Amino acid sequence: MEILIKSCRIVDETKDFVGDIYIKDGRIVDYGEGLNYNCKIISAEKLVAMPAFIDMHVHFREPGYTYKEDIYTGSMAALKGGYTLVNLMANTSPICSNMEVVQYVLNRSRELDLVDIHQVVSVTKDFDGKTLDHLNTIDKRVKFISDDGKGVQSNLTMYKAMIKAKNMDLTIISHAEDEEIVSVDTRLSENIMTLRDIYLSKITGGRLHLAHVSTKESIKEIRKAKKEGGNITCEATPHHIALYNNDYRVNPPIR
Structure with missing residues (x-):
């Protein structure tokens, strides 16, 4: 044919x-x-x-949650969609806060030999929201850190994390959600944290990638920051683009 x-x-x-x-x-x-x-x-x-695509934000759920997904099924799905490099989030069980979990994932990836895999390490140890010492133990195979699924709530912790990430040549992937106000206004919750992280990136020089952006206000601020030379990238998800909020429940919500 x-x-x-x-x-x-x-x-x-x-x-x-x-x-x-x-x-x-x-x-x-x-x-x-x-x-x-x-x-x-x-x-x-x-x-x-394009010859192939990169997905900055995937959840293969291994180790710990393989009843949802695993490295084999996730890799096969990536291949079917034309993705040859994927970036795995740290919200596994145990949480990926050390090189042992990273090594496990990379070994599984090597065994399967389907797609290239990068493993993200948590910003704070075990998503505790405050401890950063574990970052001193990671090596150059780690390129990204993220508390995806929760987000770093403490301004001081995120400030210190940005400085450490800059010094270690890492990019922070931010789950921008203010948990204190999210029950009142989910849109405001995202916008507040987006602005905070953009500002912290600006004053520290740290690289920032904003995950699953879902509000027009956030997009406006990201565009403004990029025009001003900010070291910032972002992503939107297929479900936020294609679906309606009365049909599906996700976090951040479909608008």
Whole structure:
């Protein structure tokens, strides 16, 4: 079977252009601008084609919660979706606060040899919200730290974590949720913590990635910070984009 995909944005490590992709028997045979083949044509205007994707925020639930997901099933799902590198959150059991858990995950990944896996370590030890000493024991294989699922509530702890992350060349993935006010206003809860973390990143120089952003106010502040040169990135989830809040319950809520 032959397919010619026309007028898509083609992006790889060396190129970024609008062009065509010719596929024969399930393999990419040719790509470039202005291709002409006598075969089925698919128009792909305003779509993007890339060799593979990276998912910054996944939960494979291993160790501890494999009745939900595990490294094998998660890796297979990633492959099916075109993802070849995934970043695993630390809310496992035990919580990933040490290199023993990191090593376990990396060993399982190596055994399966399906996708590249990075394991996140918790910002605070066992998500206790205050202890940072465990970060002194992690090595260069760890690139990200996060208390995803809870968020760091203490301003002082997050300030110290930002400084430590900068000195160790780590990026903090922030679950921006003020637990004190969330029962009153979930939107305000996210906005307050987003602003706090942006400001702490600005004054410390630490790299910040804001997870599952779900409010327009947060997006506005992130864009403003990036324009001002902030070392900040963010993500949105498929369910926040596609679903309705009266159908599903997640955290942060679907707006």
